[in-house]
């Protein structure tokens with residue numbers, strides 16, 4: 186069972202990702218530019234109505250750390266949006282187990298079903314006596330009876 190989240194959320198996540206990436210890049214570019222061209226940045230700090238209040242060094246440091254902070258924030262939001270966007274594409278990891286009783290001999294068959302690939306999980310389940318759900322939804326019991334698992338899969 187794949188849970189679908191409305192398309193509108195995907196669009197918003199994609200939009201959020203683009204905006205956040207744009208801000209992240211502009212903060213990073215400003216940061217690199219400020220570090221490379223100190224003279225220009227000092228002039229900017231001196232003329233800026235807020236930065237100039239903290240003196241040249243203070244204003245410069247606030248400007249640099251402010252850019253680092255906002256770049257980090259923007260990267261964080263970009264990753265968050267990307268996670269939201271891509272979670273729509275990949276189905277959630279799911280592992281379920283079920284017990285099926287043979288109608289003929291009443292032997293209990295233990296089965297597991299999962300939506301992801303992981304050999305360790307397979308090993309873990311098989312060690313505990315669970316069999317993977319067969320693709321054709323059928324198992325043959327020791328007594329010879331065929332058990333249909335279509336209902337179990339649902």
Ligand SMILES: [Zn+2]
Pocket residue numbers: 287288289290291292326327328329330
């Ligand atoms: Zn049986």
